[in-house]
Each structure stands twice: as C-alpha cells, then as structure tokens.
Amino acid sequence: MKERVVADLSRLPLHGMGSASATWWGTLAFMLIEGTGFALSVAVYLYLMSLAATWPIDAPRPNLLPGTLMTLVLIGSVVPNYLVSRWAEQQDLSKVKIGMIVMSILGIVPLVIRAFEFPALNVNWDSNAYGSIVWTLLGLHTTHIITDLVDTLVLAALMFTRHGDNPRRFGDVQDNAMYWNFVVAAWLPIYGCIYWIPRL
C-alpha cells in the first residue's frame, strides 16, 4: 500500500511525563487492582463481623497505640513525599537525592512500628476467623509497604549513579511518590476497620 506522510512528529518530546507516560497509567492500573483487593478484604472483615455474635470474637480489642502511631507517621510522610515529587518535576537532582533518602527512612520506620502492631492485635491468626482477617489485613498492608520500600531503595540508589540525571528517572520518582500516597490512603480504611470498628 502506498503511503503519504501527513504529519512530522520529530518535534515531540522523547519521553512523556505524568499522564503522557505509559508508566503513570500502569501505576494507576496496579493501584486499581490492589485497591480492589483491599476493598474486598475489608468486605470480608465486615461480612465475618455481620455473622459473629460478638466482635471481636473471644479477644480483647486491639491496643490503639502502635496503629495510631503508624497512622500519624504515614500521614506525616505525605509532606516530604509531595516535596520529592515536586523536585522530581523540576528535575532538581540534588534535592531529589536527599528526598529519596528521607523517603527510604520513612519506609523503614513504619515497618518497625508494624512489628509492634501485630502483637497489639491481641489475637492470633489461628485463634478464630476474627484473628484470621485482622492478620490478613495487616499482612496485606505490610506487603504493600515492603514492596514500595524496596522500590524506593532501588530508585534512591539509582539516583546516585550515572543513570540518575534523566527525565525518565525523574518520572519514575514521581510515579513512586504517587504510589506511596496510595499506600498511605489504603491504610486509613484498614486502620479504621482494625482499630475503631471494634470500639463502635
């Protein structure tokens, strides 16, 4: 088939940022998958609760302190996270380097708190269905944090190599920041579910 050139695209940028990048949309799609998973897990929690005569089943209510501390740290982490994302948008490498180190630490701190959260549930996963679902909810979110932490650590290391100063990497930093916001947002309904529904 003969061809006729009707457009010259050589002036287009070599890499799209934000919604002009496939990775941004891919990140959103994975957030939709994981968000659906979290929503269904919360639905399982509510379903089991609706069947139980007492809730929690045969266990004291979970201690508030570690979970609430976790919530505060996660909410607080949104501020540096927002700054890293903005610096990445401005392609300010030195600030992004600092920001990525801060965000790596802010990924490790919640894991330390999480180690105290599991005992504070005051129930084991194999005690009863209530224990099973709260451990699962907490476990799912822990996996979430670990995944994002590994991603953040690798990306932070990458920013210190010769591959760092590149619009593609800055785009990765922005997508990583967007994903961290999702990790924080996903925690809030889980926090409410685990710690406050038994207190209603």
Next chain:
Amino acid sequence: MRGGDGKRNNHDTDLGRPALETALAETWKTPSSLWGALATVDHKIIGRRYIVTAFVFLALGGILAVLMRLQLAQPEARLLGPDRYNQIFTMHGANMMFLFAVPVMEAMAVYLVPLMVGTRNIAFPRLNAFSYWIFLAGGALLWISFALDMGPDVGWFAYVPLSGPQFGSGKRADIWAQMITFTEVSALAVSVEIVVTIFKQRAPGMSLDRIPLFVWSMLITSFIIIMAMPAIMIASTSLILDRLVGTHFFNPAEGGDVLLWQHLFWFFGHPEVYIIFLPAVGMVSIMVATFARRPVFGYLALVMALIATGILAFGLWVHHMFVTGLPRLGESFFTASSMAIAIPAGIQIFCWLATLWDGKPVFKTPLLFVIGFIVTFVIGGLTGVMVASVPFDTQVHDTYFVVAHFHYVLIGGAVFPLVGAIYYWFPKMTGRMMSEDLGKWAFWLIFIGFNLTFFPMHILGLQGMPRRIYTYQPDMPWHGLNMFVSVSAVVLVAGFLVFFIDAIRSVRRGPPAGDNPWDAPTLEWATSSPPPSYNFARIPVVDGADPLWEQREILAVAAGLRTDRRELIITTVGAAKPEAREASPRNSIWPFWAALATSLMLIWSIFTPWAVVWGSIPVAITLIGWFWPKGTPEDEL
C-alpha cells in the same frame, strides 16, 4: 521535559523505504537463538506462543471430555474409578476456564490489539513476556500434578468445606488454588498492558469513536479482569492459609463461613463468563463488518452494550447461589439483574443481524462460525434467562441442564467466534490462508456435533441426572440419551480434529495471503502478513473508523520517529493527539528469570509459609535486574 532532540540523522524522515525497513529491522529484531526466544518482548511472538499454548490446553481438556463421555456412555461403566473421575471433571473445568478460555482471549488481544490500534509493540512488553512464562508455569503445575495423581478433585470452583483442611487431604486442593494464583497474575498483567496500550498508544487520529470494536471489547474485558480477579486471588489465598497455617476463614466452628467462599468465588466467577464472552463479541463485530462488506450497524449501541454488560456482570454473582437459602429480597434483585443482561446481549444480536441484512454477506468460513455463534448463543441465552428464575433454578441446580446451558454459552458464545477468528486472522499471523474446504467441514462437524452433544443434556437434566456423577445405575432412564450424547461427541471431536489439521497444515502449505486477503477495513491489514517486528514502518494516521476502506489507495502516515531506538507514539486518551515519542523496551532475559523465581516461590509456598519469605529474595533480585537501566538508547534518551 526535553524537546525534540534536534539530531536529524537518526530520524526516519529522510529515509527511503528500503533503508527505513533495514534500520527498523535491526533495532526491533529478535535473534533466532534460544536466548532470543527466551528474551523476546515482541508482542506477536509472545501472542503466538500464548495462542498455541492455550490451544494445546484446549486439546488436553478435550481429551478429558472424551474420557468422561466414554465413561458415561453406558451405565455402571468401569473405565474410570470415582477418584480418577473427580480429578478429570475438575481438571476439565479448571483447565478450560483458567488455562484455555481466558488466556486464549487475552492472547488474541496481545497479538491483535497493538496492530489494530497502529502501534509497534504492546505497553510494558517485558511484563507481557513475564505473564506468558507465569501462565506456562501455572499450566505445567496443574498438568504435571495430574500426571502424578495429585490433580485437584474438588470441582473447578473448589467449594469449601470439601476443599478445606478437614476434607481435602493431601495437596490436591492447594494445587488448584496455586494454579489460580499463576493464571490470575498473568491475566492481570496482560489486562494492564491492554488498558495502557489502548489508552495511550493508539494511532494519531484514532479517537474513542474510531476504535475497532474488538479493541473496545478488550478494553472493557481488561477492566472486568482488574476488578474481578482480585476476588479469586483473595479466595484462593485464604483457602491456602486455612489449609497451611490454620486460619479459620471458612471454618464455621471458629466464626468463619463456608458461604463466604461462594461469595468470593462467584464475585469473580460470574464476571469471568463475560471476560470470556466480551472478546468473542468484539471478534464477531469485526468479522460481521468485513464479510457483510459494510461498516457495522450501530457502532455506538454496540459500545454501550459492551459497557453495560461489563457493569451488570458484577451484579449477577448470587444467581450461582440461589439454592443456598439467601434472603428472598436478595434473590429477587439478582433475578432482575440476571434477566436485565439479556438486554445488551439482545441489542448486539440485532446490530449484527442488521449489518448482515443491509450488507452483501460473503459466506466464508469465519462468517459461518459467526452465524453458528448467533444461533447457539441465543439458545444458551434463553436457558440463561430460564435459570435466572429462582424456582426453575432450584429444580435444575447441579443437573445436566446447567451443564448444557453453560456449554451453550461458553462454546457457542466464545469458542465458535474464536475458531472463526482464527480462520479470519490466521493469514495475518502466518502469511498463509487456511483451507476454505476444510474450514466448511470443520464448521459443519463442530456445529452439528456440538448441538447433538449438548442439546440432549438439557433433557437429561430435566430428567434429574446430576452433574459430576462418575456412573449411574441401569434402571435410571438416562441410558439411551447418554449413549447418543457420547456418539455425537465423536462428531464434535472430528470437527476439532479437522480444524487442528487444517491449521497445522496451512502454516507451511497454505496459499500465500497477501497483506489484506479479506479486504478488511482495520489497521492490522495495512501491514504485511505476517507483520515485521516493528509492525508498521511508519505509524498510520486515521480519520475514520474504517481506515482501509476510507483510504483505499494511499495510507496517511506520520514521520519523524527515530530508527536507532525502539520508538512509538504516545497519544491522548480521548482524541488520540500525539503527545510524545516514547521508547519501547528492548528484549530482556530478566522477565524469564523473574517468572522462574516467582514460580518457585509460589509452588514452594504450597508446602511451607516460609517460602514466601525466602522465595521473595530471588524474586526481588530478578525484578531489580529487570528494571535497572542498561544504558541503551531506550533507557537514556
């Protein structure tokens, strides 16, 4: 954001056609070596592998069906014992749903969607390679277990408590549950790729109202997968946890609930039907237009019907649970929504009929399968409306009536269009035509064989024959019809054999097809058959829904892309205006290693929970290897 790179020497703008093709072939090539085969990220090679693998699973599942028909041909048969029979019907269902039907539809999309939207590779091509290896590993897990007499024996929906720790001894149920994880991971990965390819990689000018209907159907299907498959992953994971570490999700003695399993399973399981059916609908819309020689009637209505079906798909799951004693109001709601879904289905049927009515239909093999589909699917749809009614469903639940119904919907609704689609797109994929003569034989044998096999099952069901029984006593009134069904199944099998022989023979000996043997209007026919590694030497620019019918002599294209890196065009979601030239990843072995590490972790975790901890280390290492920049032009520019 960097602007255009200014350097003109690597652009295609001034290159003549032969020089352009040489440069692109060098940049996009997959070396013909073992390494090349394992590392390729070409969506066409991976799509072809996916399709062939899925059809191998179809053939294996078909062999199991033949074994069941041999066993049931007469009362008190001794060919298969009850334990083997349980494994066989479970394997047949699980294999057909998870290893054939869903993967084959996604495989067709992996191959076709990038070509139909006019781009050079699927979005996230390495994820695509990963998803194929994971799918293959999941299939191998299931079939190797079956060969070792460890095949699951709890039915394809693995209801608890039968599949739970109390009754499901050994590892059979775990094999089923982990096979689910494999296939869902691969399906979710492909869905993300498809969604992003359709949103961001469409040819300039392909606005939302110009997207080919198969591509629309795959967009909706991918969203259904994204919303539905997490439910089955949560279900199968909780089942493994109950069996492995003593959680109590499904144990009523400790506050768990067996119906929770059914809710989670069918919240996925009903949309699953539309995950299989909607791609088929898209294929039909494409083939009807080509062979009626006119654009499809009611494009907007067809798109709206796809979307409506996708939404309603999530409001139907409880109709699989009508006999579990749910509250009556709930049952009424699900009856209403189950009947409502007949409306978008009906709209589509009438649009296709109108297209054929107004067109000048050419009755080639693909169109025969489309017509066979319309007839068969209408029958399956009618019995669907019947079982949507609670009193009727209560009567026929777990009988052969239901077996007949879902084979009409799944084979009639999805396999007929699929086989037609293979006849239709085979020339594009291989460069050769399949035989029209053998195609007609295959169609009539499959169509007649199918109806003779499955229609009598309605009657057997009404006569009270339960599904999943390995034999029956001679004084039951089912003997004659069962023998008839088994003999008819031979005709059906013969039809599929003719189809397989035709396909295998035509790969080497079929007459050369040329670029566009059917004179079809969509972009995949604008390139050679089979397409080159880069799909299109220059990306097409479209200004209508049927570009090759509107631009018969000269195709409008865009220039200005680099040839020294794998480059494609990113366009806006709505109007498909060019936004950026984007790099597309090169071949990489890392997705293969990542899939291997993931498979080891998943299979190991059937036996000990610590596998998740230790197994995730190699997974993390391979993922880092995958994403670490390699200094290629794709990474650095």
